[in-house]
Amino acid sequence: MSSNPALTDSRTVPAFPFCALHGQAHLQSALLLATVDPLIGGVLVEGARGTAKSTSARALAALLPEGHFVNLPLGTSEEQLVGALDLEGVLQDGRVRLRPGLLAQAHAGVLYIDEVNLLADGLVDLLLDVCASGINRIERDGISQQHAARITLVGTMNPEEGELRPQLLDRFGLFVRLSEVVDTTARKAIVRARLAFDADPAAFTRRFDTQQQQLVDRIASARSAIEHIDFTDATHDRVAALCHAAEVEGVRADLVMLRAARAHAALEGRYEIVGTDIDAVAELVLAHRRKATGATSPPPPPRSHSEPQNDPAVDAFAQPPRQNFNTSNAEPNNGAAEEMENGNDDSDWGALPRPPVPILNVKSVRPLHAKKP
Incomplete structure (x- = not known):
């Protein structure tokens, strides 16, 4: 067996075995690919609560030689993430000392971010830059230091709690969307495995020692082979x-x-x-990354004269029937009446109605007679 502390350390509760996961074949495949080649850019996992997102990430870390699993809190600052330079040491003895951050701790291991869609965009951008290059650079006051940071980045998100900007979404190498619907066979297997693990973690883990070690060897061989x-x-x-x-x-x-x-x-x-x-x-x-091709919705069919009128409460923004503001009782001409009946007179739709002209009583005046020449 390997000397991997995540597999053999009896002083802590062992991680749930990666080989004991059920119903997550696509997620397991994506995690293994990102582990073999961390420059792929990490894995973004989208799924509801209780879909074994964090359990899978911890199980993956147990397969790595160093067994590092680093959890990145949402309130982490940039200095806590990338590290800092001890400039006081430069003034004292001329030596630059690096105070390592979470990226240094996660080197050759797994960096896990729960609810990555709620993390500050600047930190997500910085993380993805480091994962793509495998190098973490710290610069301050004209002094620069760098260290290796080959990290398997695993970010999870629940779509109900917000989306990730498309620019950041594209930068994650692989994407897995977990289904909320699990068939009864897989559901029973998941529950039984979890109950057995909770009852005796050490005994449950020992049942998968052979499979786990075979997977550890496969990862190591694959890492050596990809360059060829x-x-x-x-x-x-x-x-x-x-x-x-x-x-x-x-x-x-x-x-x-x-x-x-x-x-x-x-x-x-x-x-x-x-x-x-x-x-x-x-x-x-x-x-x-696939561009969604939205289908153009067909135009609504023309309304027939035999169709019933819509409810005014529903059709609140439709054109109201034309009103006649004339005080005269004269009937409109036949052409206008037909146009109004067919609903074709839209030329003044939206214009204010013409105010009615009041009719006033005028005193009778005496007619003027023409003057004699």
């Missing part, structure tokens, strides 16, 4: 066609899909990328 797997012209053609069909913006999706397909091939023990590798990762890459 080339991207062929056929692979580039297939990836470009899929991304073009999805109408994604930019080429980030192409780069992530190539990396993910390579990681998938390495996990399967192959030194070349085949079509099944691309198909296995395509939806994980495109699900949050």
